[in-house]
């Protein structure tokens with residue numbers, strides 16, 4: 001039996017790795033779980049993972065409701081994905097050119113995503129958002145890009161939310177509108193000059209870290225489409241975080257609004273490193289003129305994993321499973337909060353839940369909640385949306401709610 005619910009977690013190996021890392025890696029930390037900005041008890045280093053469980057280097061077991069910040073969507077080490085990856089790995093991975101599975105994957109994406117007439121591949125979400133804008137610029141011959149204030153589209157200089165190490169000129173062609181506010185988009189078009197706009201980039205819903213999430217207003221989505229059509233500019237979707245979690249296809253397909261270009265990564269290969277840009281036929285020629293490449297962009301194993309992932313997502317009816325589990329989690333958390341007497345706000349789609357506490361100065365309540373969850377063997381994040389996968393089940397939700405009872409009691413102690 002694991003020590004998943006025990007409160008005293010020893011993290012000696014993690015502490016030692018942090019100490020060694022501090023000497024040879026600037027800041028000592030790397031990646032999304034950057035513990036410098038998380039409650040003290042978060043482990044930085046992980047040893048293994050299986051299903052919905054992860055084990056830190058000290059052997060502590062957790063149910064992971066962050067899914068590695070999105071890439072895990074079917075469960076860690078999903079048998080069908082691992083079999084496809086292993087079978088490709090036995091033949092080759094990085095080779096002088098791509099393996100046949102690249103074409104199979106492009107065909108599959110074109111079949112499953114309504115607006116996609118073609119696909120090109122890269123590694124990270126930042127590659128995909130950057131390439132999307134390059135294609136839009138190459139097609140339109142224009143430079144200006146409209147993005148929502150506060151939205152995260154990656155770690156490239158044009159997109160980063162921090163300015164250290166970035167020349168202001170790299171951001172000079174970006175103009176900011178307010179998500180869900182069509183009038184603000186129109187104002188920004190005037191500011192940029194209608195004839196200069198290459199693209200409007202938007203995430204399928206507003207999911208800025210540290211804030212309550214906001215569903216897209218369908219009228220806003222339709223207006224973005226109209227404006228892009230009037231301007232002759234590209235509507236670009238950043239599906240990096242949302243892709244295949246909200247819909248088995250593009251996230252706005254149920255609204256009847258299709259983008260021209262879309263950027264995907266995270267979940268498309270259930271944890272294997274891969275990104276893709278999907279686009280409409282009109283943009284295919286421009287996509288041949290931009291120069292983008294990478295030494296590892298032809299890697300075959302992630303592409304074989306992606307084919308298996310996308311097929312398994314459909315066969316397991318993954319979106320419906322995540323919605324079902326997420327609905328139970330949200331309802332259970334609401335009920336607990338009422339019982340314990342802690343006001344909470346839950347926002348966003350149930351499969352990408354976001355929890356916040358009213359009047360939470362410096363996120364102290366969120367930190368108390370998530371630190372208590374962690375000590376009880378459940379990984380959530382205090383300021384970022386969580387992620388569900390098709391592997392999370394009722395047992396995981398029970399575990400979550402058991403821990404959440406204590407988490408909410410800890411929040412009571414903050415007042």
Ligand SMILES: Cc1ncc(COP(=O)(O)O)c(C=O)c1O
Nearest residue numbers: 124125126152153154240241265
């Ligand atoms: C919406 C969105 N776009 C782009 C990115 C960048 O992706 P990556 O970190 O893979 O470069 C992220 C990453 O979290 C994201 O959430």
